[in-house]
Amino acid sequence: MNTPKLRVICASVLCAIFVVGLFAGTVSPYPYAKQFRERPNAAPSSTHLLGTDSLGRDLFARLIYGTRVSLLLAPAAALLATLLAGIFGGLAGLVGGWCEKFILAATDLSMALPLLFVLLALRALLPLDISPVLSVIATFALLGLLGWPSSLRVVWAATKNLRNCDFLLLARATGCGRWRMIVRHLLPNLRPVLFAQFWISIPVFVLTEATLSMLGLGVIEPLPSWGNLLRGLEDISAVTANPWRLTPLVLLALVVICFQLILPAQEETA
Amino acid sequence: MPSPLKNLALTILLALAVPVRAQTGGELHFCLHGEPKTFNPILVDDEASENVRYLTGGVLIRLNRQTQALEPALSTSWKISRDRRTITFHLRKGIHFSDGTPFSSEDVAHTMRLLMDPETHSPTGDAFRSGEGTAQVQTPASDVAVITFPAPIAGLERLFDQVAVLSAHSPKKEMAVLGPFYVADYKAGSYVLLQKNPNYWRHDAQGHALPYIDSVRLDIQRNRDIELLRFRRGELQLINRLDAEQFERLQRENPAVTRNAGTGLDAEELWFNQSPAAPLPASKKSWFGMTEFRKAISMAINREDLCRVVYAGYAKPAYGPVSPSNHFWFNAHLEDPKYDPQGALRLLAQAGFRLDNDTLKDRAGNRVEFTVVTNSGNAAREKIATMIQQDLSQVGIKVNVVTLDFPSLIERMTRTFDYEACILGLVNTDLDPNGQMNVWLSSGENHQWNPSQKSPATAWEAEIDKVMREQATAPTEKERKAKFDRVQQIAAERQPFIYLINKDVLLAVSPSVVGAAPVVLEPWGLWNVDTLRLGPAPELGVQK
Numbered sequence: 001m002n003t004p005k006l007r008v009i010c011a012s013v014l015c016a017i018f019v020v021g022l023f024a025g026t027v028s029p030y031p032y033a034k035q036f037r038e039r040p041n042a043a044p045s046s047t048h049l050l051g052t053d054s055l056g057r058d059l060f061a062r063l064i065y066g067t068r069v070s071l072l073l074a075p076a077a078a079l080l081a082t083l084l085a086g087i088f089g090g091l092a093g094l095v096g097g098w099c100e101k102f103i104l105a106a107t108d109l110s111m112a113l114p115l116l117f118v119l120l121a122l123r124a125l126l127p128l129d130i131s132p133v134l135s136v137i138a139t140f141a142l143l144g145l146l147g148w149p150s151s152l153r154v155v156w157a158a159t160k161n162l163r164n165c166d167f168l169l170l171a172r173a174t175g176c177g178r179w180r181m182i183v184r185h186l187l188p189n190l191r192p193v194l195f196a197q198f199w200i201s202i203p204v205f206v207l208t209e210a211t212l213s214m215l216g217l218g219v220i221e222p223l224p225s226w227g228n229l230l231r232g233l234e235d236i237s238a239v240t241a242n243p244w245r246l247t248p249l250v251l252l253a254l255v256v257i258c259f260q261l262i263l264p265a266q267e268e269t270a
Numbered sequence: 271m272p273s274p275l276k277n278l279a280l281t282i283l284l285a286l287a288v289p290v291r292a293q294t295g296g297e298l299h300f301c302l303h304g305e306p307k308t309f310n311p312i313l314v315d316d317e318a319s320e321n322v323r324y325l326t327g328g329v330l331i332r333l334n335r336q337t338q339a340l341e342p343a344l345s346t347s348w349k350i351s352r353d354r355r356t357i358t359f360h361l362r363k364g365i366h367f368s369d370g371t372p373f374s375s376e377d378v379a380h381t382m383r384l385l386m387d388p389e390t391h392s393p394t395g396d397a398f399r400s401g402e403g404t405a406q407v408q409t410p411a412s413d414v415a416v417i418t419f420p421a422p423i424a425g426l427e428r429l430f431d432q433v434a435v436l437s438a439h440s441p442k443k444e445m446a447v448l449g450p451f452y453v454a455d456y457k458a459g460s461y462v463l464l465q466k467n468p469n470y471w472r473h474d475a476q477g478h479a480l481p482y483i484d485s486v487r488l489d490i491q492r493n494r495d496i497e498l499l500r501f502r503r504g505e506l507q508l509i510n511r512l513d514a515e516q517f518e519r520l521q522r523e524n525p526a527v528t529r530n531a532g533t534g535l536d537a538e539e540l541w542f543n544q545s546p547a548a549p550l551p552a553s554k555k556s557w558f559g560m561t562e563f564r565k566a567i568s569m570a571i572n573r574e575d576l577c578r579v580v581y582a583g584y585a586k587p588a589y590g591p592v593s594p595s596n597h598f599w600f601n602a603h604l605e606d607p608k609y610d611p612q613g614a615l616r617l618l619a620q621a622g623f624r625l626d627n628d629t630l631k632d633r634a635g636n637r638v639e640f641t642v643v644t645n646s647g648n649a650a651r652e653k654i655a656t657m658i659q660q661d662l663s664q665v666g667i668k669v670n671v672v673t674l675d676f677p678s679l680i681e682r683m684t685r686t687f688d689y690e691a692c693i694l695g696l697v698n699t700d701l702d703p704n705g706q707m708n709v710w711l712s713s714g715e716n717h718q719w720n721p722s723q724k725s726p727a728t729a730w731e732a733e734i735d736k737v738m739r740e741q742a743t744a745p746t747e748k749e750r751k752a753k754f755d756r757v758q759q760i761a762a763e764r765q766p767f768i769y770l771i772n773k774d775v776l777l778a779v780s781p782s783v784v785g786a787a788p789v790v791l792e793p794w795g796l797w798n799v800d801t802l803r804l805g806p807a808p809e810l811g812v813q814k
Contacts, residue, residue, distance in 0.1 A: 035660050040579050055579060055653060124678035128641045128689060131670060221656045221671045231649075 010258040017255060021067035030058045032065040033222035044244050051244055053232060057222075063248055066224035070206050071255070073140040078201035080144030085151035086194050092152075093159025094186070104156065110149040118146060119212060132223040139218055143205050151197040158193045162186055203256040210252070226252050294482045296804035298783070300508040300796075301491040301500075306462060309453055310444045311434035312385050312392040317792075318490070324793050325464055325486060327434025328448020328471070330359055330378065331427055335789040335797035338597050338701060340427055344373070344435060344448060344471070354422035354745065357430075361413040366469040367437045367446040375409035380438035382407045382417055394432050397704070398423065424742045424750055425702040450481040450800040462488040472800055481800040498778075501527075507780040507804070510794045513650070514584040517776040529795070530584065531775040531788040533595045535698035537588045538654060540567075540642070540691060540768040544720040546727070548687040553636045558690070562621035564765040569607055570614040570665045571658055576771050580653045584776055588769035590758050591709075595772070595790045596701050599751065601758040611664045618665065630666030639668040643682070644693040646673035651693050654770060658693075683718065692718070693770075699792055703741060703754045710738045710757060719766045730764050782806060 020027055029049075036042075036056035044051045050059035092103040122142055130138065162168060171181055206226060212218030213227025221228070229248035232239075239245050306318040311327045314320050332343040342348075345359040365373040385395040386405045398405065403420035410416065423429070440446035445453060448471070451464035464486040472480040489506075491497050498516055500506045502523075512520070512528075521528045542558035543550065550558075557563045573587035589607060592600045615625060622633040630638040642658065644651040652673060659669040674682070682689045699705070708714040712723040712731045726732035734757055741753035761767065777795045779786045784803040788795040 033660065035657065037575050037579055037657075055656060120675055124674055128643060128672050128682075129639075129670065135672075220673065221652065222659060 007262055010261045013254065014258045014262070017067060017251070018071055020064055021071050024061075024064045024068045028058075028061040028064050030061045032061045032224050033057065034061075041242065043242065050247055051242065059229075059244075059247070062224035062229060063251070066226050066229050066248065067251070069136055069219060069223060070209060070226040073136060074202050074205040074209065075198075077140040077144035077147065077205045078198050080141070081147040081201050081205075082151055082194055082198040084145070084148040085155050085197060086190070088148070089152040089155030090159050090182075090186070090190065093156045094163060094182070096160075096163075100156075103152070107149045107152050107156075110146070111153075115146055115208075116211065119143070119208075122146075123212075132220045136219045136223055136225065139209065139212065140205070143208055147201060147205060147208075151201065154197060155190065155193055158190055159186070162189050199259055199262065203259050206252065206255070294478075294803065295484045297485045297487055298483050298508070298799075298802065298804060299487050299489065299506045300510065301497045301506060302462065302488045303492055303494075303497075305459065305490055306456075309456075311436065312381070312390065312394055312444075315393045321488070321793055321796070322453065322462060322464075323434055324449075324796065325451050325799055326447045326449040326453060326467075328373075329431055329433055330361075330435065331430040333428060333431040333701075333791075335791040335793075336787060338791070340431070348427060350426060352745065354424065354426060354743070355420070356416060356418045357426055359415045359417075361415065362471060363413050365448065365471045367440055367448055368452040368467040368469055369437075369440055369442050369446040370469065371437050371440040371446055373435070373437075373448060374412040375415040376412070376438045377435050378415040378417075379407040379409050381433060381436045384436065385433065397429050397432070422743050424744060425704050425747075428702050451486055454485070459490055461490060464488070470800070474801065482803045483799070486799070501778055501780070504780070507783050508786070508795050509778040510796065512776040512778055514581040514773075514776065517584060517778075518582050520778055526781055527778050529777045529779050529786070529788045531777060531790050531794060533586045533593055533772045534775040534790045535593045535595055535701075535772070536695055537591070537593065537698070537772050538651065538693065538695050538770045539588075540571075540658065540693050540770060541719045541766060542640075542691045543687060543689055544727070544766075545687040546720075548689075550690060553632060553634060554640060554690060557632065557638065557640075560621055561764050562617050563623075564768065565607075566614040566617040566621075566665070567662065567667075568765050568768045569610045569617065570667075571661050571768070571770065572609045573770060574609065575661075576654055576657055579657065580650050581771065581773060584774040585771040586774070588772045589762065590769055591696075591706065591761055591767065592703075592758060593698070593772045593790075596698075598747075599701060599703060599754055601755040603755070604758060604762050607762075611661075614665050625666045628666050629668075637668065638666065639670070640690040641670040641672055642691045642693055643672050643674055643679060643689050645676045645679050647675075651695070655693055684715070684721070696767075701791070703738070703750075703757070707738060707742070710734050730760050734760055 034057060036048075036052060036058070038056065039048070039052050040054050040056040042048055042052040042056070048058050048060065050063060053059055053062065088103050092100040119142055123139070126135075126138055168181065168185055171185055176185070209218050209225060210227035210230050213225055213231060218227045219225035226248050230252070232245050233249060302318040302321060304316060304318045306322050307316050308314060308319050309322060309326075311323045314323050329343050330345040331348060332341050333339075334341050344365065345361050347360045349358045350356070359375075359378065361373070361375060361378070367373060382405055384390050385392050386398060387395075398419065405420070406418045408416040408418075419426075435448055436444055437446045447467060450467055450470050450472070452467050453462060454465040455461075455463040466481055466484050470480055474480055491500075494513070494516065497506065497509055498512070498520070501509050502520075517528055517530075542564060544555070544558050546555075548555065577583060577585040577587060586594070587606070590601065590604055594600050594602075618630065623630055623638065632638060642655050644655055646652075652671070655669075655671040659671055662669050679692070683692060696709075708716040709718070711717060712720070712726040712735050715721050717723070720727055720731075723731070726735055737753050737756050737760075741750045741757075744750045744753060775788065775790045775794055777788045779788065779795055782805045784805050785798065785801050786795055787798060789797055791797065
């Protein structure tokens, strides 16, 4: 299959998944929190397309609501992280001097911190009486706020390269103002890097949320996310007995693959 | 003799020898779920060390884990004075420590001195510290020890089940033991190897020396899944405490290896934060302080569903601080509250709450909503919280569930008091209510709903304080029981803790272990380790 065709397929798959997640309320046969306590761990049937979880909740309903949570908030967190990386990485690369040193030192310090423990500590500092929806927003906001350092290094390196390019020297020599130089010359050239960082961050944040949920610290019950659905896979023999429990993992893998296959297209078209 | 005949004779001999060899000797393998912090029995403070202490320590009085009655061990008899301050032990004669040092009353005196010495910081010794001053030990004869405490101690004789006697003269110090095994080898993070104590004092009815097993290998393994995998491969012969999911899986594969010892002593419970120092809105403090509110919450929780869904049926609804498995102290006269959401609504209405469009509101019109915290990583507790969330939504109450890592949770429970309600488990290792003193006294640190009070906040807490102190000094067990029954009654009426379930004690025992009779008390499957025998390891017939 040629590459453009593959990208179209990937984009279509992603769009389809996004749409289903967006209209979860309409598509879902049951509310995601409803417990059918007489039917815990039920196998797939016409009543429950993907069976039920250990509390008797419909897994199909939870999967599509979880899709909404994970696929809407992960891009938002990725956007926030990319924005921060773009602003500070660009500033460090462009201005140089003590500003560059300070920003890079802060980045190195942030990268040296174990992200997971920082997230655990920050999550513990949040007030307890927040609703599950606010909690999920807070989790992704924290991911966005803490997930910028690696992107910043890339943006900084790209900006530093561009700063010494002939076309920027020429622009500077012809008296081009600083803002005009940034907007007209620098940003268009940084766009592929920023796009790449954005697309790369999405699956990273989906997976980080999954890790946090596996630790019981991501999206809180009863709100589903791919992360807390993946917790059902902790017991490997239960998965062998109920292979349909792998659906969230398959979906996550599919989304990550699609994002990765679309990514080169962004670099090429920019 | 010609060779074929020799072989035949050897085969016959071996065949005849098999039943005998299957009954004695061999090595028992099982796992400790943590590193033993000490081999000094008087410093034991963790489950792994406690297991080692049980297997190696010789005690004056042993609590029979099956009958829950006290039995003579190193002492042939004992007598407690009327004021419950003095206990006189008559010791067995002709007993030696594992290294051959003779046992006498001097060893008892030495052990008690170490135990009661504040410099030793012995957790076991804490239970004996009833008042100001130290315990006096007299040794009028080599087989008589008289111990006098500064103040009366209720259930005094029972406490000696935890006191492993140390040698006063052995150069090996605490490594010289009087129990069935001694520590022969230890590799940190890997294993503890125990060998049969050749001088162990117990013999079976036929006069054979106990224990039957030659050695016990305790592998240090924190990961329960790996433990289960090793059991299924036949590398381990026993697993103490399985969770319901593991148990059910194992039962599907090979029912012969699963053992349900019955309802355990541990309970899962929910409580509301009633501390005046809690940074909570006044309305919430007022709800949490109302008995009717707490009772209504209790009535609206479907405990049967919790047992069936979360624990696959391997749990029983809990209604009080004492499990029915604690035969003597359980108050059987208390009525089990039934799951009754309508009754809960009626009770809430009496207390001034009203249901408005499926939303419960208080007198001032505030929506009734609270957050339940529990520790992250405990799947069962998270499921319990989620099920309670749905149960309480039936009576219009919105519950948020938050999981926190354990240190953060403890910080909120004990220092900042910044939480509304909490689900945690109460681990009960002692049958005697004195072990729960710190929970029931209003001044106690573990009086979780309102800890470390200077004076009791409510009249019923004052009554619990009074009755608990009275039971601790009552002269007879019957009187103590009557007093503690009253405490259980108050707890049922006031519901400071909303008890949810008592988990079953689930174990896996290989059919090669002969004589295993798991019980609900620690150390569960190992309580009769000195009479366990190892037969040939049969094919488990489970997935490898």
